[in-house]
Amino acid sequence: MSEEGMAGTGKGGLRPDLVVAGAGGGLAGALRAAELGLRVLVVEASPHYAHGNNTAMSTAMVPGAGSRWQTEAGIDDSPEIFLADVLAKTKGMADRAVSHALTEVGARLVTWLADYVGLPMELATDIPYPGHTNFRCHTVPGRSGAKMLAGLIAKADADPRIDILAPARLVDAQPADDGLAAVIEFPDGSRETVDCGALLLATNGYGANREMVERYIPEIAGATYHGSAESRGDALRIGLGLGAQADCLDAYQGHAALAVPYATLLGWATMMHGGILVNNEGRRFGNESRGYSEYAAEVLAQPGGTAIAVIDDYIFEKCRPFDDFRATVEAGALKWAESVEELADLFGLDAAKLAATMADARASSEEGKADAFGRSWWPHTLSGRLAGVRVTGALFHTQGGLRVDEHAAVLRQDGTRVGHLYASGGAAVGMSGHGASGYLAGNGLLPALGLAFLAAEDAARLARSAS
Ligand SMILES: Cc1cc2nc3c(=O)[nH]c(=O)nc-3n(C[C@H](O)[C@H](O)[C@H](O)COP(=O)(O)OP(=O)(O)OC[C@H]3O[C@@H](n4cnc5c(N)ncnc54)[C@H](O)[C@@H]3O)c2cc1C
Known part of the structure; x- marks a missing residue:
């Protein structure tokens, strides 16, 4: 109206x-x-x-x-x-x-x-x-x-x-x-x-509100903001003006899987179904099952501030119920490869390093025990043809x-x-x-x-x- x-x-x-x-x-x-x-x-x-x-x-x-x-x-x-x-x-x-x-x-x-x-x-x-x-x-x-x-x-x-x-x-x-x-x-x-x-x-x-994010949450101030343009801090200003107290102003939801340059959400179901994230050197850098919010800053800390999410056909099918995932696929963010070497080539990674990373991840998954990063959540072992999506860490909301x-x-x-x-x-x-x-x-x-x-x-x- x-x-x-x-x-x-x-x-x-x-x-x-x-x-x-x-x-x-x-x-x-x-x-x-x-x-x-x-x-x-x-x-x-x-x-x-x-x-x-x-x-x-x-x-x-x-x-x-x-x-x-x-x-x-x-x-x-x-x-x-x-x-x-x-x-x-x-x-x-x-x-x-x-x-x-x-x-x-x-x-x-x-x-x-x-x-x-x-x-x-x-x-x-x-x-x-x-x-x-x-x-x-x-x-x-x-x-x-x-x-x-x-x-x-x-x-x-x-x-x-x-x-x-x-x-x-x-x-x-x-x-x-x-x-x-x-x-x-x-x-x-x-x-x-x-x-x-x-x-x-x-x-x-x-x-x-960039100035407020820099003041309260400097660790994420450099990230892509992927939220409402109207989140300008009006409630905080009006409430404080009426004598209210504010708390936890440093709290935020980040997300470690925003597809670049498409600005669509790949989604964390990719990781929770067995996917991994590798950096531009072809190496994993943490426990992806820990939580997508805190992982945003970890992706941003990697060379170039981006990473590549690696999934396979099984994970692809598991993620299809999400509109956001399908929009990411339709945008062209997801690239399929028949081999680890082809995947490395598609994303400009060192093929030998990526192959070693994949071998380690598969071994951890098959053994079902915690890897060097403490990840023990391996519901599926990556297999068959692989797909990669370049992602970055984003700020979703405070x-x-x-x-x-x-x-x-x-x-x-x-x-x-x-x-x-x-x-x-x-x-x-x-x-x-x-x-x-x-x-x-x-x-x-x-x-x-x-x-x-x-x-x-x-x-x-x-x-x-x-x-
Ligand atoms: C991609 C993405 C995925 C997410 N997925 C989930 C999820 O699955 N589960 C979950 O719990 N959270 C999720 N979140 C977080 C969740 O969306 C937000 O925490 C939640 O929607 C915030 O709701 P809100 O009502 O505070 O703000 P909003 O939904 O943004 O609504 C605020 C409204 O206020 C209006 N407004 C602003 N200033 C003024 C003003 N001065 N006067 C009048 N109107 C004003 C805005 O235009 C807006 O319409 C996600 C966020 C993103 C970005």
Whole structure:
């Protein structure tokens, strides 16, 4: 919906109970709030949000522990096991309240996405993501964030309690009687102030703000940024201006398998099904099963800042369910070779060194024991014809942000709430601790959808108790 016909205050000119800034994961908050009877105004900065934001760009993996899909698949999982995985991956540095709340809500969230939003959710049981004890990532066919977001948008468009105002940017927020005043700017520079009961900052982090990335995460500042152009740090600026505390600002999700120069996602399923990464000298340089986020910096540290992912026909077939993988193939990034020598030739590598690397990897896989890099995950031994894809390490999104409680309410340093203000997704502190290595698959979308969902429930509860 465009701004035309809008008084800026929701359908029928009524004051919105909740303003949601950002139509990515924030739409889960808008929908849940409307389901609970609130009037919602969504303000979205980009006219291209349906394809341009991070939720749309994602592989749509949402973890939920103890879901009905897991029960049907005979998987015995629980929020406690999931929380233990989060704490192990983050070395205990993840925000406890947020991690606890999100590991608890995950199963309820994916069930709601299926039953209320109508998304065709399924459990991904073909790809074991590093750090997850169990198969618990739920997704949609094609593993496409754009398809997931399309379902959320369609449901919101059909809801008489929700207005989506786009393009319109939240530029400021101020305290107001019984709520907040959201200052919204339109593309022509005009501004409107909207009084609302509560405000959810769902505008993502600051990945597109080069100056902030250099300040908070210098180790990844030189990497390709592969995320929403609108992740400019607006939530952080607005929240801090209202007295909030921020935490874990050095946390980020990197990815070690962005195809160059195509800027498409090869995906880590390639490695988890038995592929390897070699550098421009034809050598492996680490344990690929450790995690794609932290591996981004390791790829960037190699000569030329790139590496070659090596897979075979078996892995190719295993990765076909991913839209991103197929797009990478269609872009022409993947080159087949009948022999190791031909593969070396295609990528300008030393054939003898690559042959030695391949022999070592195959031996480790066949022996099934940890190699020199500590990799013991070898579900398949590379064989037959081989394919290579040149990849680089990329920054996908920042993970730290405004400190929130278990209801996604934004907190001050003293632990009290910044009244009526909530944050979700890249705008909030998240569950990845510090740096890149705390990222578990799903740590992006679960805080995006889950914190928005929890914020909506809290805002509805407070609205009920105030009336
Ligand atoms: C290629 C890729 C694959 C990924 N795969 C996964 C995955 O499988 N699982 C997972 O958990 N995570 C994944 N992630 C991470 C995940 O996509 C993000 O963590 C998550 O989508 C962030 O959601 P969000 O709502 O915070 O931000 P977004 O989805 O980016 O939404 C924020 C919205 O706010 C708008 N906006 C910005 N500023 C303003 C403003 N001032 N006013 C109004 N609107 C504004 C933006 O235009 C945007 O539409 C992936 C990321 C990438 C790039």
